[in-house]
Amino acid sequence: MTQNPLDQLLPNHLPDPVSFWPPAPGWWISAIVIIAAITLITLLVVRTLRRNRYRRQARNQAHVIFNAFKQHQDALQFANDCNRLLKQTALHAYSDEQVAPLYGNPWLDFLSRKSGIREFSGKPGQALGEARFQQMPIANQKQEVDVDQLHKLTVSWIRKHHA
Template sequence: MDQTSLLDQLRPNLLPEPVSYWPPAMGWWLIAILLITGIAVAATFLVRHYRKNRYRRHGLRKVQAIYQSYLNHQQKRQFAHDCNRLLKAVALQAFPRQKTAQLNGQPWLDFLYESSGNGLFKQTAAAALGAERFKPDQEPDVELLHTLTKSWIKKHHA
């Protein structure tokens, strides 16, 4: 007999069935559970952080509106009053009412300094936010007040 004829008599090789991707091994299930849990925890943290800082975003929009209003009317003392009112409103959102509602004058400026750490609240330009804003000869530095107000809203530590 010829060798080629013997080979022709063999049945073809049977290949095993391909490995299935489903169901995955136990390790993949654990990785999926950990990944889903991690995403849920991160999403919860981000949503809480976003909601917790809603008052800051609103305050920053209000600062811009106050500044635009100032550019129209050019009244520096009114701008100082509006900035002070906004800072008080934001402080009442972030801090206990008993701590902030009664503050005015120098204690108010001290509070703004302590809660932000911004040394500019100790200088004369920020005095326009205290009792100085009621003096008739007071001419506040609008640009500095605008910067201070935005900075405090963004960076205060509640």
């Protein structure tokens, strides 16, 4: 009787299991892309936070000025403090030659142009203009300056100005 040729075959030999290390080239490329993306995002976030640090500090100072007003109730002093804060913030964001000589209506126009806020030409914004230097009784000063609106206007400019 003839022997079956299939009986002469050896059993199947299974390959070694696939190792997790070293990874395939696609995994290396993916890891490099992910690390580069995380690094880039981190650098952009840090740069943005550093670039806008002066805005956060100015907003905090605006709230300090407003809280100080609640204690002293001097509207003219509040307007002067807000104007000083806006000038310091603008000097940080723009060149000295562009900001330092401004006062009165040109200063208010600058604030409006750089933020898109038109209220600087209205009553709250006028408290930052030449009206601060006019002689008037103390009772009228409190009526002329809308402190809440001026505070909101100051914080809005700090947040919205285009630097």
